[in-house]
Amino acid sequence: MNPRVRFAPSPTGQLHIGGARTALFNYLFTRHNSGQFLVRIEDTDLERSKKEYIDQICESMTWLGLDWDEDLVYQSKRTDMYQKAISHLLDSGHAYRCFASKQELDKIREESGSYSYPGIWRDRPASETETELEKGTPFTIRLRVPEGEETSFDDLIYGSITVSHTEIDDFIIARSDGSPVYNLTNVVDDHYMEITHVIRGEDHISNTPKQILMYRAFGWDVPTFAHLPMILGQDQKRLSKRHGATGVQSYRDEGYQPEALLNYLSLLGWNPGTEEEVMSLKEIIEKFDFSHVHKKGAIFDEKKLNWISSQHIAKQSNEDILSGIRQINSDWGNSTSDSFCMNVIDLMKIRSKSLTELMEHSRYFFEDPTCFDQKELRKFWKDDTCDIVENVKTILNELEPWDEQSLEEKLKSFMEENEYGFGKVMKPIRFSISGTVNGPSLFSILNLLGKETVLRRIELALTNF
RNA sequence: GGCCCGUUCGUCUAGUGGUUAGGACUCCAGGUUUUCAUCCUGGCAACAGGAGUUCGAUUCUCCUACGGGCUACCA
Numbered sequence: 001m002n003p004r005v006r007f008a009p010s011p012t013g014q015l016h017i018g019g020a021r022t023a024l025f026n027y028l029f030t031r032h033n034s035g036q037f038l039v040r041i042e043d044t045d046l047e048r049s050k051k052e053y054i055d056q057i058c059e060s061m062t063w064l065g066l067d068w069d070e071d072l073v074y075q076s077k078r079t080d081m082y083q084k085a086i087s088h089l090l091d092s093g094h095a096y097r098c099f100a101s102k103q104e105l106d107k108i109r110e111e112s113g114s115y116s117y118p119g120i121w122r123d124r125p126a127s128e129t130e131t132e133l134e135k136g137t138p139f140t141i142r143l144r145v146p147e148g149e150e151t152s153f154d155d156l157i158y159g160s161i162t163v164s165h166t167e168i169d170d171f172i173i174a175r176s177d178g179s180p181v182y183n184l185t186n187v188v189d190d191h192y193m194e195i196t197h198v199i200r201g202e203d204h205i206s207n208t209p210k211q212i213l214m215y216r217a218f219g220w221d222v223p224t225f226a227h228l229p230m231i232l233g234q235d236q237k238r239l240s241k242r243h244g245a246t247g248v249q250s251y252r253d254e255g256y257q258p259e260a261l262l263n264y265l266s267l268l269g270w271n272p273g274t275e276e277e278v279m280s281l282k283e284i285i286e287k288f289d290f291s292h293v294h295k296k297g298a299i300f301d302e303k304k305l306n307w308i309s310s311q312h313i314a315k316q317s318n319e320d321i322l323s324g325i326r327q328i329n330s331d332w333g334n335s336t337s338d339s340f341c342m343n344v345i346d347l348m349k350i351r352s353k354s355l356t357e358l359m360e361h362s363r364y365f366f367e368d369p370t371c372f373d374q375k376e377l378r379k380f381w382k383d384d385t386c387d388i389v390e391n392v393k394t395i396l397n398e399l400e401p402w403d404e405q406s407l408e409e410k411l412k413s414f415m416e417e418n419e420y421g422f423g424k425v426m427k428p429i430r431f432s433i434s435g436t437v438n439g440p441s442l443f444s445i446l447n448l449l450g451k452e453t454v455l456r457r458i459e460l461a462l463t464n465f
Numbered sequence: 466g467g468c469c470c471g472u473u474c475g476u477c478u479a480g481u482g483g484u485u486a487g488g489a490c491u492c493c494a495g496g497u498u499u500u501c502a503u504c505c506u507g508g509c510a511a512c513a514g515g516a517g518u519u520c521g522a523u524u525c526u527c528c529u530a531c532g533g534g535c536u537a538c539c540a
Contacts, residue, residue, distance in 0.1 A: 010540050115536055140538055167468050175538040182540045206469060206535040275488050301476050304490045351502035422499035438501035
């Protein structure tokens with residue numbers, strides 16, 4: 001049977017790294033096994049759920065390339081379904097009404113020192129329930145957890161987990177306003193959506209026995225569970241907003257490629273069983289397998305992300321990089337031709353860890369540099385530098401044809417004739433042209449920029465420095 | 466507090482009774498390069514601790530320590 005899985009974000013914020021990882025592993029598993037990948041919006045918390053977040057989450061998913069198979073499922077549109085399920089449980093005796101107020105319960109908790117619900121309405125006679133109902137006392141609905149038993153399940157990642165029912169109190173499945181809680185909606189939805197594998201974060205392990213109890217109460221098949229280890233911040237705590245930029249969108253804005261981000265995320269808690277690390281999404285799908293997912297939480301390391309990212313950029317075609325850049329800034333390089341842009345990309349991609357870095361470091365290809373580091377300048381701009389640069393200018397002015405090979409030949413012979421070292425000539429020229437002492441081969445830069453631009457910039461430098 | 470889960474270099478990880486404990490990132494040193502980056506070579510660096518089981522434990526069992534998660538009329 002082909003698996004059906006779902007990613008179920010609650011729209012209380014943008015898609016964050018942890019959510020993206022959960023979505024990714026669902027996606028990898030189901031694409032590897034030719035199954036379906038669904039997305040369900042868990043928007044039952046009306047207070048915190050926002051429409052704009054739903055849009056943002058979908059946008060991020062699309063950007064990442066995690067395409068889902070059917071229409072989005074909104075929990076807010078399925079209240080009838082939940083109500084029916086709750087009444088069913090009430091009718092079958094698997095659930096009961098609890099008229100204890102929150103204050104009352106808090107008091108009991110405080111006095112007993114126990115956190116769990118003491119079952120005070122579990123076995124009241126029907127007449128008492130009738131009386132409270134008539135009085136209009138607000139009530140919650142709780143699941144009647146079978147006593148003296150235990151519930152266990154086989155987690156695809158954590159193995160067998162068993163919890164005694166003494167540890168599970170009669171938890172609430174419907175609030176006093178009648179609305180269903182997470183554990184109920186989750187089970188009902190997963191059942192009706194025909195989900196075969198529930199793949200989610202490890203923080204849900206303790207919810208799982210409760211949910212299994214509900215499947216049993218309904219008489220439904222229990223899906224297979226796979227809990228993923230957490231992604232942690234540098235402080236070993238679960239990655240959250242406290243750790244800074246954790247939204248997928250911010251990584252997009254910083255110029256990371258979706259495939260690179262996904263590649264890095266896939267390596268957090270999983271390995272392909274080989275020593276390969278830089279992989280395309282397609283390759284990861286082919287190799288993905290739960291047996292290589294492990295249990296320990298993994299700290300998110302931006303340094304390694306940067307490395308993966310630079311590897312992806314270096315491997316990518318110039319065309320793809322250009323379109324990636326244009327997604328960030330649609331105007332980039334529009335003052336020139338696309339082929340010029342791709343020449344720039346070709347020179348710069350090997351030395352960039354993100355698209356934004358590539359864009360920043362290649363500004364001088366499109367506009368004359370205006371900002372020069374004087375401190376840096378003084379290191380190599382000596383008394384005789386102006387004369388040298390003047391001579392180079394003359395040579396370049398007479399150079400014909402203007403191509404990389406001629407540039408290299410002429411400049412090298414100039415240096416040899418005058419017994420100048422490379423640094424003495426190249427550094428000032430490079431700095432005049434680009435405003436920096438770093439970058440690709442100077443001959444390539446000169447060639448790409450063209451005679452007119454080069455001479456103009458040298459002239460500018462000569463008058464200013 | 467209770468319950469559940471985890472623990473190999475700083476980080477991501479390989480490893481399932483016998484290995485010089487392997488790789489990657491970071492960092493350091495060298496080489497290549499006009500510079501920077503890339504690339505290449507080399508280096509630093511780990512089995513949380515203690516008891517067992519065993520001829521032999523990183524690998525199996527138990528205990529301790531540490532870390533994380535859950536314990537809501539949040540999801």
